Amino acid sequence: MANRKKAWLVSAAAAFLGAAFLANSLLSSPEERTGQTSRAVLSGTAQNPVSPVNAEPSSSIGQPPATGEGVHQPLSKRIVEYHINVEYSPENQKLLGQQTVTWKNPGSQPVQELYMHLYPNAFASEKTTFMKESGGKLRGDEAKKGSFGDMELRSIKTGDETDLSSAMQFVQPDDGNPDDRTLIKITLPKPVAAGAAITLHTEFAVKLPQVFARMGVTKDFVMAGQWFPKLAVYEPAGTRGRTAEGWNLHQYHGNSEFYADFGIFDVRVKVPADYIVAATGFPTKNPVVEAGKKTYQFYADDVHDFAWSASPNFKVFEEPYAAPNLPGVKIKLYLDPKHEPYKSRYMIAAKKALSRYSQWYGTYPYSTLSVVVPPEGANGAGGMEYPTLVTAWGASEGTPDLELERVVVHEIGHQFWYGLVATNEFEEAWLDEGFTSYTEDKLMELEYGSKPNLPVEASYITSPAALQKNAWGYRSHGEYADNVYTRAKLVLKEIENRVGLNTMDRIMKTYFQRWKFKHPGTRDFQTVVEEITKTKWTEFFDQYVYGSMMTDYAVDSIRIRQANESGQTLYESSVLVRKFGGTVPAVPIRFHFADGSTTEKIWDGQGEQIEYKLTHKSPVDWVSLDPKYTLKLENRHINNYMKTEVDTTWRIRWTLGVVKLLETLFDTVAW
Numbered sequence: 327m328a329n330r331k332k333a334w335l336v337s338a339a340a341a342f343l344g345a346a347f348l349a350n351s352l353l354s355s356p357e358e359r360t361g362q363t364s365r366a367v368l369s370g371t372a373q374n375p376v377s378p379v380n381a382e383p384s385s386s387i388g389q390p391p392a393t394g395e396g397v398h399q400p401l402s403k404r405i406v407e408y409h410i411n412v413e414y415s416p417e418n419q420k421l422l423g424q425q426t427v428t429w430k431n432p433g434s435q436p437v438q439e440l441y442m443h444l445y446p447n448a449f450a451s452e453k454t455t456f457m458k459e460s461g462g463k464l465r466g467d468e469a470k471k472g473s474f475g476d477m478e479l480r481s482i483k484t485g486d487e488t489d490l491s492s493a494m495q496f497v498q499p500d501d502g503n504p505d506d507r508t509l510i511k512i513t514l515p516k517p518v519a520a521g522a523a524i525t526l527h528t529e530f531a532v533k534l535p536q537v538f539a540r541m542g543v544t545k546d547f548v549m550a551g552q553w554f555p556k557l558a559v560y561e562p563a564g565t566r567g568r569t570a571e572g573w574n575l576h577q578y579h580g581n582s583e584f585y586a587d588f589g590i591f592d593v594r595v596k597v598p599a600d601y602i603v604a605a606t607g608f609p610t611k612n613p614v615v616e617a618g619k620k621t622y623q624f625y626a627d628d629v630h631d632f633a634w635s636a637s638p639n640f641k642v643f644e645e646p647y648a649a650p651n652l653p654g655v656k657i658k659l660y661l662d663p664k665h666e667p668y669k670s671r672y673m674i675a676a677k678k679a680l681s682r683y684s685q686w687y688g689t690y691p692y693s694t695l696s697v698v699v700p701p702e703g704a705n706g707a708g709g710m711e712y713p714t715l716v717t718a719w720g721a722s723e724g725t726p727d728l729e730l731e732r733v734v735v736h737e738i739g740h741q742f743w744y745g746l747v748a749t750n751e752f753e754e755a756w757l758d759e760g761f762t763s764y765t766e767d768k769l770m771e772l773e774y775g776s777k778p779n780l781p782v783e784a785s786y787i788t789s790p791a792a793l794q795k796n797a798w799g800y801r802s803h804g805e806y807a808d809n810v811y812t813r814a815k816l817v818l819k820e821i822e823n824r825v826g827l828n829t830m831d832r833i834m835k836t837y838f839q840r841w842k843f844k845h846p847g848t849r850d851f852q853t854v855v856e857e858i859t860k861t862k863w864t865e866f867f868d869q870y871v872y873g874s875m876m877t878d879y880a881v882d883s884i885r886i887r888q889a890n891e892s893g894q895t896l897y898e899s900s901v902l903v904r905k906f907g908g909t910v911p912a913v914p915i916r917f918h919f920a921d922g923s924t925t926e927k928i929w930d931g932q933g934e935q936i937e938y939k940l941t942h943k944s945p946v947d948w949v950s951l952d953p954k955y956t957l958k959l960e961n962r963h964i965n966n967y968m969k970t971e972v973d974t975t976w977r978i979r980w981t982l983g984v985v986k987l988l989e990t991l992f993d994t995v996a997w
C-alpha cells in the first residue's frame with residue numbers, strides 16, 4: 327500500500343534544514359560548500375534510459391495452460407487452487423459467490439483444521455478489531471457513518487458433500503475480541519495427510535461497505551479486494567525461522583495487510599451488462615452478455631491473491647510491452663474518465679517500473695499488469711497492490727503532480743516485494759513496504775529526477791521501533807508507517823551506503839531470485855546480506871532491524887584554551903563528540919577554525935564518546951558531524967552541529983549554540 331506523504335512536514339523540515347545549510351555555508355569556504363552540495367549529485371547514477379521494444383500485439387484472450395509434462399512448469403508450489411463464481415448486485419452492493427477451493431498440505435504432519443480469513447467482517451461493526459484499532463480511519467480516509475460490510479459463509483461442504491457448517495468457529499488468536507469474525511477455523515472430518523489435498527465447496531455473501539480501507543463501493547465503482555473466503559498460510563518447519571510447522575493465524579488489523587499462499591485462481595465475475603471488469607490474471611474468453619448481465623472469466627496462476635474492480639465508467643487502454651529481461655506483458659489501464667487525459671503518464675510510469683525492476687531484480691513473469699484509477703470519492707481503494715493489478719490514487723480535479731507516477735511506481739514495486747517475494751505482511755511489514763519504498767525512490771530518482779530528501783525523512787522518525795514486529799504492535803498508524811516505510815527504507819539506504827551501490831544491487835537481486843514465489847523472513851534477508859558481503863551484520867541488524875535504534879552522534883561541547891608557545895599565540899580546542907544511538911563504522915567530523923581553515927577527521931564510532939584536541943593558531947569556531955549527510959539513519963541532525971563564540975581567556979567555557987536551543991524548541995521533530 328502506498329503511504330500519503332507528510333507534505334506539510336516536508337516543507338517545514340526543509341525550511342529548517344535550509345537554515346542549517348545556510349548557517350554552514352556562511353561559515354564555509356566555497357570549496358567546502360561544493361563538498362556539501364555534491365551530496366545530491368553523488369547519489370545519482372547516470373544510466374542510459376531503456377529503449378522500449380514494442381512486442382507484437384497479442385490476443386486479449388489467453389488460455390489457461392494445459393497441464394502435462396513440459397507445459398508451463400509451475401513457478402510456485404501451488405498450495406491452493408480456487409474456482410470461484412461471483413455475482414455483483416449494485417442494488418444492494420452485495421456479492422454472491424460459490425467457491426471451490428483445494429488445499430494441499432505442504433507440511434510433514436497430518437492437519438485436521440483449516441483456517442480462512444473472512445476479511446470483509448472487519449467492517450461488520452465498530453467493535454471489530456480493525457475498527458477499534460483504526461478508529462475507522464486509514465491514510466486520511468474515514469469509514470462512512472453507518473456503512474458496514476460483512477461476509478457470511480452460507481454453506482461449507484467437503485468434496486463428498488459432508489456439511490461442515492457446524493464445524494466452523496470464529497477464532498481471535500491475537501486479541502480474543504469476541505466481536506471479531508475475520509478468521510474462522512474449520513475442523514475437518516478427517517486429517518489431511520502430508521502432501522495430500524482436500525477440497526471444500528462454500529457459498530458466501532459479501533455486503534460491500536462504502537469504499538474504505540482498500541475495498542467497497544462508491545456509486546458505481548466497485549473494488550473487490552479481500553472479497554472471498556481466503557485460506558490462511560500453513561508454514562512448514564523452517565519457514566521464516568519456524569521450528570515447528572503450523573498455521574500462521576491473524577485477524578484483520580487496523581495496520582496490517584495480508585499473507586497467503588501461491589496457487590491457481592479461476593474466477594468468473596458477473597456484473598451488470600454495462601460494467602467493465604479489471605482483474606488479476608487474464609481473461610480466458612470474451613465476456614458473455616445474457617439477460618442484462620455480463621460474465622467475465624479470468625485465470626491466474628502462481629499468484630497468492632485475486633482482486634477485481636468494476637465500473638461502467640472505466641476508460642480502457644491496453645498496450646503490449648517488452649524490454650530487456652521482460653519478454654512481454656500487456657499493460658492495461660482502467661481509468662476514471664477524469665484521468666483519461668493522463669493515460670500516457672500512467673502507461674509510461676508502468677513501463678518504466680516494469681522494465682527497470684525486471685532488469686534490477688528479475689523478470690516480471692506474468693502476461694498482464696492492470697492499473698485501476700478509481701474515482702475521486704473512492705480514494706480509500708487507491709494506492710494498493712494485488713497480484714498483477716494495482717490501484718492508483720483517486721482521480722481528482724486539476725493537473726496531478728508527480729504523485730500520479732509515484733503511486734504507480736510504488737505499487738508495481740510491490741509486484742516484486744509482496745507479489746513475488748511473498749513476505750508475511752502481518753508480522754514483517756517492512757519486508758514489503760520498506761523494500762518497495764527503497765525501490766520506488768531509486769526509480770523515481772533515475773527516471774523522474776525526483777531526489778528524496780533523506781535527512782528530512784529521517785527527522786520524521788520520532789518514535790523508532792523494531793522492524794520485525796507485528797503490524798498492530800505499533801502504537802499508531804503513524805508509528806507503523808514511519809517505521810515500516812521510512813525507517814525500513816533508511817535501513818536499506820544505510821546498507822547501500824556501507825557496501826556501495828553495486829554490492830547492494832547484488833544483494834537485492836540475490837534476495838529476489840532466491841525468494842521469489844516463497845515466504846522469506848527478516849533473517850533470510852540478513853543471510854543474503856552476509857553472504858554477499860562475506861561479513862557478519864549481527865550488530866547492525868540487532869540495533870537497527872530487530873532493535874529500535876537510530877544513529878545519533880552529537881557534538882557535546884567545544885572548549886577553547888589559549889596557549890602561548892615561543893611567543894606565538896596558539897589555541898587548544900577540545901571537542902567532545904558523543905554517541906547516543908546505534909553504531910556506524912565511520913563518523914565524519916569537520917572542524918572549522920576562526921581563520922577560515924578546516925580539518926576533517928573520521929571517528930570509528932566505537933565507544934560512547936571521543937575527545938579531539940586541536941592546537942591551531944586560531945580556535946575552532948564550529949564543528950559539524952556528518953556534514954555531507956552520509957549517515958542515513960542519523961535522525962537528530964540538530965545536535966550534529968555546534969558553533970561557539972571564541973573566548974580568548976584562559977577560562978574554560980561551555981557554549982550553548984543556537985542549534986541547541988532549537989533542539990529544545992523543536993524536540994518533537996527530533997532532528
Ligand SMILES: [Zn+2]
Nearest residue numbers: 327328759762
Ligand atoms: Zn506499499
